[in-house]
Amino acid sequence: MTQDSNLESLRYVDGKMTLLDQLQLPLIVHYDAITSVQDGWDAIREMKVRGAPAIAVAAALSLSVEILSMTKANKFSDTSALKEHALEQLEHLKSSRPTAVNLFNMADWFKVYIEDKYEVLSKDSVLELAEAIDEKAKKMMVDDVSKNKLIGDHGAEAMVKMTQKKDELRVLTHCNTGSLATAGYGTALGVLRSLHAQNLLKRAYCTETRPYLQGARLTAFELSHDKLPGTLIADSMVSMLFKNKMADAVVVGADRIVANGDTANKIGTYQIAISCAYHKIPFFIAAPTTTIDLSLKSGDQIVIEERAATEMKSISGVMFADPDIEVWNPAFDVTPATLITGIITECGTFYKPEGSDTFDLSSQIANIQLV
Numbered sequence: 001m002t003q004d005s006n007l008e009s010l011r012y013v014d015g016k017m018t019l020l021d022q023l024q025l026p027l028i029v030h031y032d033a034i035t036s037v038q039d040g041w042d043a044i045r046e047m048k049v050r051g052a053p054a055i056a057v058a059a060a061l062s063l064s065v066e067i068l069s070m071t072k073a074n075k076f077s078d079t080s081a082l083k084e085h086a087l088e089q090l091e092h093l094k095s096s097r098p099t100a101v102n103l104f105n106m107a108d109w110f111k112v113y114i115e116d117k118y119e120v121l122s123k124d125s126v127l128e129l130a131e132a133i134d135e136k137a138k139k140m141m142v143d144d145v146s147k148n149k150l151i152g153d154h155g156a157e158a159m160v161k162m163t164q165k166k167d168e169l170r171v172l173t174h175c176n177t178g179s180l181a182t183a184g185y186g187t188a189l190g191v192l193r194s195l196h197a198q199n200l201l202k203r204a205y206c207t208e209t210r211p212y213l214q215g216a217r218l219t220a221f222e223l224s225h226d227k228l229p230g231t232l233i234a235d236s237m238v239s240m241l242f243k244n245k246m247a248d249a250v251v252v253g254a255d256r257i258v259a260n261g262d263t264a265n266k267i268g269t270y271q272i273a274i275s276c277a278y279h280k281i282p283f284f285i286a287a288p289t290t291t292i293d294l295s296l297k298s299g300d301q302i303v304i305e306e307r308a309a310t311e312m313k314s315i316s317g318v319m320f321a322d323p324d325i326e327v328w329n330p331a332f333d334v335t336p337a338t339l340i341t342g343i344i345t346e347c348g349t350f351y352k353p354e355g356s357d358t359f360d361l362s363s364q365i366a367n368i369q370l371v
């Protein structure tokens with residue numbers, strides 16, 4: 001990759017898929033070939049690809065790759081065999097990581113799509129069903145980028161309005177929500193890109209995001225790569241940044257937003273939101289509507305992934321903590337709606353109804369199709 005090229009978390013051309021191995025960034029830029037659903041599942045579980053929207057798109061494309069190659073090798077006797085295999089594999093993909101709902105929404109929605117297509121095709125239209133799956137997976141990739149651009153613009157507008165600042169903004173973000181966490185452009189980082197494009201971004205602060213360092217390894221890399229004015233800080237410096245009046249607003253991404261607006265995002269988000277409330281700094285969530293889970297009423301119901309101790313005690317394979325010490329390593333936390341100023345989506349920015357501590361997303365997005 002050259003400094004001029006776009007950062008791409010995944011590539012998909014003519015049924016061939018490659019994934020940028022984010023474990024090796026920023027030192028090594030290497031794309032792995034993904035030739036099956038199991039390759040996709042492994043890459044998601046190992047976090048070679050991560051970020052809620054990127055996980056969903058990678059899973060959909062890995063299904064398409066597998067279905068196309070099995071179809072070409074005459075592995076399906078008829079459309080029913082193809083359909084059964086695809087439905088099973090979608091269920092399998094859901095077991096790769098538990099918290100980001102985009103993966104589950106994609107899989108459930110894809111199942112309905114496949115059933116519908118199957119109903120209208122004749123039994124021997126195996127290639128047609130495979131191609132329909134391929135088209136839809138590609139569309140998900142393209143749609144993700146378009147949604148992110150809309151999120152960016154809505155977010156920039158909301159921030160300018162909320163901060164009432166006439167000049168450029170200094171904005172903090174957490175984890176990585178950029179091109180690397182999506183099919184392109186990014187969500188919260190997309191808001192920063194949009195501010196920058198309008199000459200409204202004075203500085204983007206990114207946290208290191210311990211323990212997995214998505215901020216230091218990935219966001220800092222994206223900011224430098226795309227020449228946005230960026231400053232890296234340790235997670236423990238956030239409150240000091242606010243106290244020193246060095247930030248005007250915060251925008252972060254999300255892995256699951258439930259009906260009342262409670263939001264699961266990268267571990268450490270909750271403490272940033274608490275500090276924002278104390279320092280009276282607007283705290284925004286930016287995510288596509290595919291990150292919304294209306295089936296859950298409150299954040300207490302969200303399953304929080306816990307990851308291996310080694311991910312906390314070592315960096316690039318080098319141990320820096322006592323090997324015998326016990327570790328608690330939740331990958332996400334839940335920020336209660338009460339601490340959230342607004343939820344920025346491709347459909348606009350949602351705020352809490354007047355006098356309410358929580359959002360009412362079920363009615364606020366009643367007319368929006370969530371995929």
Ligand SMILES: CSC[C@@H](O)[C@@H](O)C(=O)COP(=O)(O)O
Nearest residue numbers: 050051052175177181253254266
């Ligand atoms: C646009 S990405 C939004 C979230 O997925 C992001 O903030 C995050 O928490 C990523 O977690 P990760 O564990 O790296 O997959």
